[in-house]
Amino acid sequence: MKNNLLISPTDNVAVALSNINKGDVLSIKGKQVCINENIPVKHKFTLQALKEGDVVNMYGVPVGKATTSIKKGALITTKNLKHTAAPYKFRNYNYRYEKPFVNGLSKKNFLGYHRKDGQVGTANYWIFVPMVFCQNRNLKVLKEAFEAELGFKKENPYRLKLRSLVHGGDDASYEEEKLSQKVFKNIDGIRFLTHEGGCGGTKDDAQALVNLLAGYIKNPNVAGATVMSLGCQHAQISMLEEALKARFKTDKPVLYFEQQQYPTENKMLSEALKDTYNALEKVNEIEREPAPLSKLSIGLECGGSDGFSGITANPLIGVVSDKINAVGGRSILSEFPELCGVEQDLIDRCPTEEVANKFIDIMERYNGQAEKVGSGFDMNPSPGNVRDGLITDAIKSAGAATKGGRSPIADVIDYGEYVTKQGLNLLCTPGNDVESTTGLAGFGANIILFSTGLGTPTGNVVCPVIKISSNSMLPAKMKDIIDFDAGRLISEQVSQEELSEELIDLIIEVASGRHQTCATTLGQDDFIPWKRGVSL
Numbered sequence: 001m002k003n004n005l006l007i008s009p010t011d012n013v014a015v016a017l018s019n020i021n022k023g024d025v026l027s028i029k030g031k032q033v034c035i036n037e038n039i040p041v042k043h044k045f046t047l048q049a050l051k052e053g054d055v056v057n058m059y060g061v062p063v064g065k066a067t068t069s070i071k072k073g074a075l076i077t078t079k080n081l082k083h084t085a086a087p088y089k090f091r092n093y094n095y096r097y098e099k100p101f102v103n104g105l106s107k108k109n110f111l112g113y114h115r116k117d118g119q120v121g122t123a124n125y126w127i128f129v130p131m132v133f134c135q136n137r138n139l140k141v142l143k144e145a146f147e148a149e150l151g152f153k154k155e156n157p158y159r160l161k162l163r164s165l166v167h168g169g170d171d172a173s174y175e176e177e178k179l180s181q182k183v184f185k186n187i188d189g190i191r192f193l194t195h196e197g198g199c200g201g202t203k204d205d206a207q208a209l210v211n212l213l214a215g216y217i218k219n220p221n222v223a224g225a226t227v228m229s230l231g232c233q234h235a236q237i238s239m240l241e242e243a244l245k246a247r248f249k250t251d252k253p254v255l256y257f258e259q260q261q262y263p264t265e266n267k268m269l270s271e272a273l274k275d276t277y278n279a280l281e282k283v284n285e286i287e288r289e290p291a292p293l294s295k296l297s298i299g300l301e302c303g304g305s306d307g308f309s310g311i312t313a314n315p316l317i318g319v320v321s322d323k324i325n326a327v328g329g330r331s332i333l334s335e336f337p338e339l340c341g342v343e344q345d346l347i348d349r350c351p352t353e354e355v356a357n358k359f360i361d362i363m364e365r366y367n368g369q370a371e372k373v374g375s376g377f378d379m380n381p382s383p384g385n386v387r388d389g390l391i392t393d394a395i396k397s398a399g400a401a402t403k404g405g406r407s408p409i410a411d412v413i414d415y416g417e418y419v420t421k422q423g424l425n426l427l428c429t430p431g432n433d434v435e436s437t438t439g440l441a442g443f444g445a446n447i448i449l450f451s452t453g454l455g456t457p458t459g460n461v462v463c464p465v466i467k468i469s470s471n472s473m474l475p476a477k478m479k480d481i482i483d484f485d486a487g488r489l490i491s492e493q494v495s496q497e498e499l500s501e502e503l504i505d506l507i508i509e510v511a512s513g514r515h516q517t518c519a520t521t522l523g524q525d526d527f528i529p530w531k532r533g534v535s536l
Contacts, residue, residue, distance in 0.1 A: 042307025084139015132198030141407030231260030299445030306453025307389025341394030419444035459519025
């Protein structure tokens with residue numbers, strides 16, 4: 001197996017695909033490179049001697065500046081490299097794009113839930129939505145009732161383990177609790193969106209939360225919602241009703257309950273339970289029917305990235321994104337802090353100057369807010385990222401952006417706006433995994449592709465999350481959270497084209513409800529709204 005990779009012919013560093021020893025001599029770009037220190041797998045090493053201030057290039061773009069002189073064949077670290085990114089601006093650029101070969105993809109379909117607005121769900125959920133954190137306990141009470149009696153409750157294996165310890169350590173004599181059978185065959189679950197917002201913040205915070213909740217109700221994987229409110233908070237029911245009429249137009253059934261209008265909590269919860277059950281009976285009449293892949297809206301996400309993420313999993317997701325877009329679907333690239341350094345490429349792919357300037361404006365305002373509090377996009381890489389070779393934000397970003405493939409940009413979407421354009425959309429979210437996936441589901445995705453190199457259990461409350469490993473060690477180590485091994489590109493030399501076809505087949509199985517993702521099986525129902533401040 002080859003032990004190194006030069007990503008772009010203009011790069012002056014290469015990536016170690018396996019551990020490289022001091023004294024090894026490699027032939028790269030037709031030149032001999034003598035390695036003068038041990039290079040750990042996934043890390044980068046220089047192909048030429050660099051002076052202080054010299055620019056390091058990866059993926060064909062600047063990703064850092066040398067802070068000291070660096071020998072040829074030396075390891076790139078945080079001690080000898082600092083973040084830098086290329087300047088960018090709108091320019092009249094004739095972006096030429098050749099659609100990928102789709103190999104009969106337009107004839108394939110998945111079984112989904114067709115909504116009146118033309119969207120198609122990959123799941124059929126009823127959601128409970130609190131307008132304010134004061135309702136979280138009420139949702140917990142209702143959750144216990146609905147999940148137990150409608151057959152959605154999952155046995156907690158640790159209860160049995162604890163029971164065995166309490167009674168002497170012999171768990172063989174303690175049977176599992178008998179769970180109810182599923183009552184509604186066409187409903188995939190009742191989901192509960194708890195959060196800590198709705199009051200105590202600014203009115204802008206309240207509006208942002210309302211927009212997100214409205215987006216979740218509009219999401220094609222959602223059949224309807226029960227909304228719980230206290231009554232006096234900033235995030236008013238009237239604001240949600242207005243959002244569902246204007247920005248997030250939908251005619252789905254939505255039930256509203258405001259606690260301060262009831263004499264007792266019991267009265268409100270009893271009425272909410274009864275009305276919701278009656279609504280579920282009608283929702284259960286919706287069945288899965290064939291839908292073309294053009295009805296897929298794929299969220300593109302990464303988290304717990306490593307030095308292979310931008311080589312295997314992310315580019316693979318990019319190929320799949322391009323193919324889905326080529327047959328009329330949509331893909332959504334989020335995490336704006338992880339687009340730092342590749343702005344010019346994305347700007348050049350925008351359809352109009354207006355769309356490009358919207359992207360520039362959002363990026364500059366976001367980074368400016370971070371810098372005001374002593375941070376900035378350059379501080380985005382986590383300790384785990386750095387340990388695995390993502391030394392600067394530009395290195396991380398250049399690899400992360402490959403999830404978007406090479407499709408032209410269809411639109412730029414700010415947080416709080418719903419995706420409507422066919423093709424590749426850029427959605428402003430933070431890089432935080434759960435905040436970002438929460439935004440993807442809230443603003444249009446009906447399935448999410450999530451790459452990881454270090455491992456993360458992240459899921460979503462209404463959207464299936466397919467976890468894709470960048471290396472083949474991770475699924476062996478954390479097999480209960482990984483759905484697909486993109487690391488086989490290196491470990492088994494499986495072609496990117498073959499892997500993309502396999503991944504699309506898995507997407508179809510998940511979208512059709514025939515296969516559960518690891519996150520869904522584990523009940524990883526993550527939901528964290530982005531409070532529009534500084535979060536990278």
